[in-house]
Amino acid sequence: MITPKHHIFVCTSCRINGTQQGFCFQKKSVDLVQKFTQEIDERELYSDCMVTHTGCFGICEKGPVCVVYPEGIWYGNLDEEAVERICEEHLEGGVPVKDYQI
Amino acid sequence: MITPKHHIFVCTSCRINGTQQGFCFQKKSVDLVQKFTQEIDERELYSDCMVTHTGCFGICEKGPVCVVYPEGIWYGNLDEEAVERICEEHLEGGVPVKDYQI
Numbered sequence: 338m339i340t341p342k343h344h345i346f347v348c349t350s351c352r353i354n355g356t357q358q359g360f361c362f363q364k365k366s367v368d369l370v371q372k373f374t375q376e377i378d379e380r381e382l383y384s385d386c387m388v389t390h391t392g393c394f395g396i397c398e399k400g401p402v403c404v405v406y407p408e409g410i411w412y413g414n415l416d417e418e419a420v421e422r423i424c425e426e427h428l429e430g431g432v433p434v435k436d437y438q439i
Numbered sequence: 440m441i442t443p444k445h446h447i448f449v450c451t452s453c454r455i456n457g458t459q460q461g462f463c464f465q466k467k468s469v470d471l472v473q474k475f476t477q478e479i480d481e482r483e484l485y486s487d488c489m490v491t492h493t494g495c496f497g498i499c500e501k502g503p504v505c506v507v508y509p510e511g512i513w514y515g516n517l518d519e520e521a522v523e524r525i526c527e528e529h530l531e532g533g534v535p536v537k538d539y540q541i
Binding site: 338351387389390392404406408413 | 448492496501511
């Protein structure tokens with residue numbers, strides 16, 4: 338398995354029993370997964386980036402949240418503008434976006 | 440946010456619409472999340488390790504699968520014995536378990 342240059346894990350409050358009612362889900366994090374995928378596609382970063390949705394990270398008060406590995410950079414209070422900036426400045430430009438780091 | 444020394448992402452086939460019917464889920468990956476948590480607890484590795492369940496990684500034929508970051512080590516064909524060895528040899532001992540790497 339080839340590890341991507343950037344692997345973005347976005348909390349969608351997936352629960353092991355199948356229900357989804359958590360904070361990030363309520364704050365429309367599913368749309369943010371879609372936004373990441375779309376931005377990565379448009380910027381032709383798909384060979385470097387992978388997006389995966391996850392269960393709760395336990396930091397709901399900072400949601401919606403994601404973490405980018407292998408850098409281990411955590412972002413919170415995400416919205417569509419934040420995702421655009423993370424894709425442009427971090428994934429494409431190589432510089433994490435301090436404004437959204439948690 | 441403090442990034443853990445090892446962050447283990449285990450596919451439980453979580454789907455964005457809430458249903459769970461994927462391959463890793465059918466192969467009892469939910470039990471493997473529980474096993475990781477239990478082993479990490481018993482070995483007192485909880486300050487170094489975090490376990491998160493995820494949606495599909497797209498490598499179902501190798502499932503159940505997990506990836507450990509920041510190392511970017513992928514494991515497949517997981518069962519309870521594999522989880523024990525990963526906890527003992529990789530998370531505790533620092534040496535990835537070649538037998539299950541994919």
